Amino acid sequence: MTSERGERPSTWDSLVEVATSWRLASVALLSFSSGLPLGLVWIAIPAWMARAGIDIKVIGLFTLAQAPWSFKFLWSPLMDRYPLPFLGRKRGWILVSQVGLVGFGLWLAAVSRRPEAVLVIGSLALAIGFAAATHDIAYDGYTVEVLRREEQGVAVGAKTALYRVAMFVSGGASITLAASWSWTVVNLLLALAYLPFLFVTWRAPEPEAVPAPPRTLRDAVWGPFVGLMGQHRAVEILAFVVLFKLSDNLTQALLRPFFVKMGFSDLDVGVATMSLGTGGIVVGVFLGGLLTQAAGLGRALWITGLLQMFSNLGYAVVAEVPSRPILYAAQSFEYLTSGLGTGAFGVLLLRLTQKRFSATQYALLSSLFSLPRILAGPPTGLLVDAIGWRDFFIFTVLTGIPGLLMLHRFVPWGVQDPEFHVAAPSRGRPLTVVGLGLRALLGGALGWGASLMTMASLEAMRASRAGRGFHPLDQLGPFLHPSTTGQWITSLGLVVVGLFTALGLAAALAARRGMVGAEPVSD
Numbered sequence: 001m002t003s004e005r006g007e008r009p010s011t012w013d014s015l016v017e018v019a020t021s022w023r024l025a026s027v028a029l030l031s032f033s034s035g036l037p038l039g040l041v042w043i044a045i046p047a048w049m050a051r052a053g054i055d056i057k058v059i060g061l062f063t064l065a066q067a068p069w070s071f072k073f074l075w076s077p078l079m080d081r082y083p084l085p086f087l088g089r090k091r092g093w094i095l096v097s098q099v100g101l102v103g104f105g106l107w108l109a110a111v112s113r114r115p116e117a118v119l120v121i122g123s124l125a126l127a128i129g130f131a132a133a134t135h136d137i138a139y140d141g142y143t144v145e146v147l148r149r150e151e152q153g154v155a156v157g158a159k160t161a162l163y164r165v166a167m168f169v170s171g172g173a174s175i176t177l178a179a180s181w182s183w184t185v186v187n188l189l190l191a192l193a194y195l196p197f198l199f200v201t202w203r204a205p206e207p208e209a210v211p212a213p214p215r216t217l218r219d220a221v222w223g224p225f226v227g228l229m230g231q232h233r234a235v236e237i238l239a240f241v242v243l244f245k246l247s248d249n250l251t252q253a254l255l256r257p258f259f260v261k262m263g264f265s266d267l268d269v270g271v272a273t274m275s276l277g278t279g280g281i282v283v284g285v286f287l288g289g290l291l292t293q294a295a296g297l298g299r300a301l302w303i304t305g306l307l308q309m310f311s312n313l314g315y316a317v318v319a320e321v322p323s324r325p326i327l328y329a330a331q332s333f334e335y336l337t338s339g340l341g342t343g344a345f346g347v348l349l350l351r352l353t354q355k356r357f358s359a360t361q362y363a364l365l366s367s368l369f370s371l372p373r374i375l376a377g378p379p380t381g382l383l384v385d386a387i388g389w390r391d392f393f394i395f396t397v398l399t400g401i402p403g404l405l406m407l408h409r410f411v412p413w414g415v416q417d418p419e420f421h422v423a424a425p426s427r428g429r430p431l432t433v434v435g436l437g438l439r440a441l442l443g444g445a446l447g448w449g450a451s452l453m454t455m456a457s458l459e460a461m462r463a464s465r466a467g468r469g470f471h472p473l474d475q476l477g478p479f480l481h482p483s484t485t486g487q488w489i490t491s492l493g494l495v496v497v498g499l500f501t502a503l504g505l506a507a508a509l510a511a512r513r514g515m516v517g518a519e520p521v522s523d
Helices: 011-020 022-051 056-070 076-081 088-110 118-146 149-180 183-192 195-203 217-229 234-243 246-253 255-261 266-295 297-310 313-320 324-352 355-375 377-387 389-398 401-410 433-465 485-513
Strands: none
Touching: 022 056, 022 088, 022 118, 022 149, 022 183, 022 195, 056 118, 056 485, 076 118, 076 217, 076 355, 088 118, 088 183, 088 195, 118 355, 149 183, 149 266, 149 324, 217 234, 217 355, 217 485, 234 324, 234 355, 234 401, 246 255, 246 297, 246 324, 246 389, 246 401, 255 266, 255 313, 266 297, 266 324, 297 324, 297 401, 313 324, 313 389, 324 355, 377 389, 433 485
16 A cells, blocks of 8 residues: 555545555454444443332342453463464454354344343343453454555545444434334344344455464463553653543543533434444544644644634533533534544554553553543533632633643654654663562552542542531542442452553563563563
């Protein structure tokens, strides 16, 4: 696709390539089979259970089915280390997970006439979640390995658009169809919908250069961390990964309550969030991917970062003039720019990920990317109470500045296409295994303690909004002595944060100073 002189292909040439390349078509089509189970488990099944009259406390247990997506990086090293004996490094895992999704979907359809069998349905939802998360790990790794550099921008836009369409089908259209038909029929159709993608997986091409898998499971777990932390400007890059969408996440955390407070009807909110918002994101992601092709990744990150920051000001106008046309315009523009940023950022994740550790590194980076969305809710409520809606949305513009400062550290504005590479150790004497382990243990303990206090502080913020005062230490009990399913999941998450903090610190030290007897990590 790149000319002999190394020229960047035009946007039109890229679109023609998408229409004629089976490699790009495979990447795009397989994203549909990634989006289907997410909409089913996160949206459709809880709505089905509520409509069937199942107790809300029981429905709350279905959040367990969302856990595999949150913790998928825990078993992602297995897919880097152990390719299956058919269909290459990642397509074998994709095929196995798709077969699992078909089987679990058919089983769910078979028990759909008895929604009161919540234990069976809940177990199937968890199994679908695990198979879907496994599919996502293998599919993301395959995307990293198979795409050429010049194809990444267009591919990210196309696959994200189809992913959103699939979520709409399984999480929105399925609920509507079930009202006219039945959940038995809908679940059967959703299970059968995976069958065409078995053929896509079977016929999808292998990467042009297949990297050797890690030689041991230890290398599969340790290598991705050292590779990430060994990147030139690794700290700035990882900080940017966390901060790039902070402004967006804060803005979107309380949009629906904001619309209600401004007096908009449910119809207005539905049109703004589902129709205009979803359409804006899909179009934005596609255009964001094209922008990286036309302007280069560095420029695309700067342009989309600035646009998604200042798009929040539209809601400040809505807070002062709550009219329907202004609401629709503000929502459309904000979601469009959010999609633009997501498209450019998706290309960055592909460029950062080493092909040898494609499954694990991509899972780690995407998990870091999701952190601000998880933590955004409680602080936004306190800020709105303190300064009001208009000033809150103006404030969110300022929260985009730290991400751009980090961007400037590793991609100044003049750099069109940054190159990422793992730097050789250069500071101090190499560490022994014992020395590295002790430092990692200390770092893990500090990471666990910091995440514990963060969660306690967030709970204290919720209590403060309810008028019970801000007392973080009083909120430690449920995390130290969990009793409910949700508390156990959160406590497990805190332990995982501590573990990965330890691994991250050890990897950073090994990347900077080296490790006695260790081999360099390269792609």
